[in-house]
Amino acid sequence: MAYTTFxxxxxxxxxxxxxxxxxxxxxxxxQQKYGIFEKLIEKQLSxxxxxxxxxxxxxxxxxxxxxxxxxxxxxxxxxxxxxLDSVQxxxxxxxxxxxxxxxELETWIETWAFSETIHSRSYTHIVRxxxxxxxxxFDDIMLNEKxxxxxxxxxxxxxxxxxxxxxxxxxGEGTHTINGQNHSISLYELKRRxxxxxxxxxxxxxxxxxxxxxxxxxxxxxxxxxxxxKIIRLIARDEALHLTGTQHMLNIMAAGxxxxxxxxxxxxxxxxxxxxxxKAAEQEKDWAEYLFKDGSMIGLNKDILCQYVxxxxxxxxxxxxxxxxxxTTQNPIPWINTWLVSDNVQVAPQEAEISSYxxxxxxxxxxxxxxxxxxx
Amino acid sequence: MYRVKVGNNTVVEFDDSAAxxxxxxxxxxxxxxxxxxxxxxxxxxxxxxxxxxxxxxEPLAFVRQGEFLPCCSIPxxxxxxxxx
Numbered sequence: 535m536a537y538t539t540f541x542x543x544x545x546x547x548x549x550x551x552x553x554x555x556x557x558x559x560x561x562x563x564x565q566q567k568y569g570i571f572e573k574l575i576e577k578q579l580s581x582x583x584x585x586x587x588x589x590x591x592x593x594x595x596x597x598x599x600x601x602x603x604x605x606x607x608x609x610x611x612x613x614x615x616x617x618l619d620s621v622q623x624x625x626x627x628x629x630x631x632x633x634x635x636x637x638e639l640e641t642w643i644e645t646w647a648f649s650e651t652i653h654s655r656s657y658t659h660i661v662r663x664x665x666x667x668x669x670x671x672f673d674d675i676m677l678n679e680k681x682x683x684x685x686x687x688x689x690x691x692x693x694x695x696x697x698x699x700x701x702x703x704x705x706g707e708g709t710h711t712i713n714g715q716n717h718s719i720s721l722y723e724l725k726r727r728x729x730x731x732x733x734x735x736x737x738x739x740x741x742x743x744x745x746x747x748x749x750x751x752x753x754x755x756x757x758x759x760x761x762x763x764k765i766i767r768l769i770a771r772d773e774a775l776h777l778t779g780t781q782h783m784l785n786i787m788a789a790g791x792x793x794x795x796x797x798x799x800x801x802x803x804x805x806x807x808x809x810x811x812x813k814a815a816e817q818e819k820d821w822a823e824y825l826f827k828d829g830s831m832i833g834l835n836k837d838i839l840c841q842y843v844x845x846x847x848x849x850x851x852x853x854x855x856x857x858x859x860x861x862t863t864q865n866p867i868p869w870i871n872t873w874l875v876s877d878n879v880q881v882a883p884q885e886a887e888i889s890s891y892x893x894x895x896x897x898x899x900x901x902x903x904x905x906x907x908x909x910x
Numbered sequence: 911m912y913r914v915k916v917g918n919n920t921v922v923e924f925d926d927s928a929a930x931x932x933x934x935x936x937x938x939x940x941x942x943x944x945x946x947x948x949x950x951x952x953x954x955x956x957x958x959x960x961x962x963x964x965x966x967x968e969p970l971a972f973v974r975q976g977e978f979l980p981c982c983s984i985p986x987x988x989x990x991x992x993x994x
Contacts, residue, residue: 573970577950774951781952781972849943852994853952853972863994865943874945
């Protein structure tokens with residue numbers, strides 16, 4: 535029950551559930567209960583990039599020439615993304631690592647969160663370049679009401695889970711009096727909090743980032759802020775992978791073979807899952823309104839962006855077996871897909887990087903047919 | 911060459927000139943959502959009503975029963991699909 539960094543209990547890791555079994559002891563990858571997490575780790579490692587590899591120097595001139603309402607759009611999105619990645623860079627580790635029971639999933643969580651810290655660092659890289667007073671941009675994140683409104687919903691499910699885990703791992707199930715106050719916790723309640731937390735993370739990565747992405751690419755379509763767009767493409771590539779990770783976790787939970795309680799919880803929480811999606815979509819639409827309060831930008835306005843929010847919300851819901859809640863069926867900005875294709879991402883000018891690129895990678899698969907045109 | 915029936919009234923012929931099903935659908939001006947084009951994001955998910963497909967490489971994205979990813983697959987038989 536209490537967490538230990540190296541569990542002495544000899545266990546068969548292949549029989550552990552994803553969460554709330556034995557804490558992981560040996561980090562071994564020779565066997566995996568869920569091979570998908572091992573594959574996600576390898577893919578994420580092959581995606582590794584550093585913000586400094588992307589030249590953003592031309593963006594400085596572009597930014598200075600933007601009209602004030604477009605500066606507002608650009609910088610506000612950057613602030614919001616900074617908030618989201620501040621949360622994502624630490625929270626999966628703090629919330630999930632104390633309760634995870636599979637080595638491949640544990641390492642996936644760490645790899646995932648680490649890549650979010652790269653995103654955070656890239657925002658500093660961008661802001662330093664376009665502003666002579668970067669501290670003002672970052673200081674405002676903690677003061678900006680529109681951003682703080684979102685922070686609450688982004689963090690609430692993480693905080694509830696972390697709070698419950700602390701109590702459970704210290705005192706166990708039951709009602710406990712701490713500093714004169716009563717606190718109750720059960721394992722089932724913790725599992726419920728875990729499910730809702732993963733659901734909320736799924737929404738964060740599936741919907742919340744995409745309003746900013748759309749704006750960044752709309753600038754780049756006009757050949758403005760292209761360094762920024764290059765970075766956003768790398769971030770979007772990572773986020774698509776993280777999203778696949780959380781979708782797998784949710785689907786494994788709902789199937790119930792891993793942990794029978796989780797299947798019940800998934801059913802019980804269905805209405806709440808719909809509510810999380812609906813609220814996030816509404817908040818993102820509000821955000822679109824705030825972005826365009828002083829004027830739209832070429833190629834994008836509040837209505838189009840709201841339709842896009844509805845469109846991706848529907849598609850993300852269907853991916854985890856929920857029914858779409860909006861009537862929008864067409865992507866109102868199909869040009870965004872071209873920006874999101876990972877193989878077009880180029881980091882350094884001399885290196886048109888393909889996403890499966892690995893340093894020193896050797897293709898070991900040899901098929902008999904490969905020798906077909908050999909003559910001796 | 912295989913016939914790919916899309917919805918009720920479109921038929922796309924798949925031959926060796928297309929690298930995968932997504933490409934074949936796009937050549938017929940059919941709008942399919944896409945993102946990574948290599949099987950890890952799942953954006954291009956379509957319904958497979960009948961027939962069989964083969965993955966060129968195993969996709970990382972979660973694919974439900976009755977669905978498939980056209981970006982990394984080719985048909986093995988005539989197929990009947992739906993684009994969401």
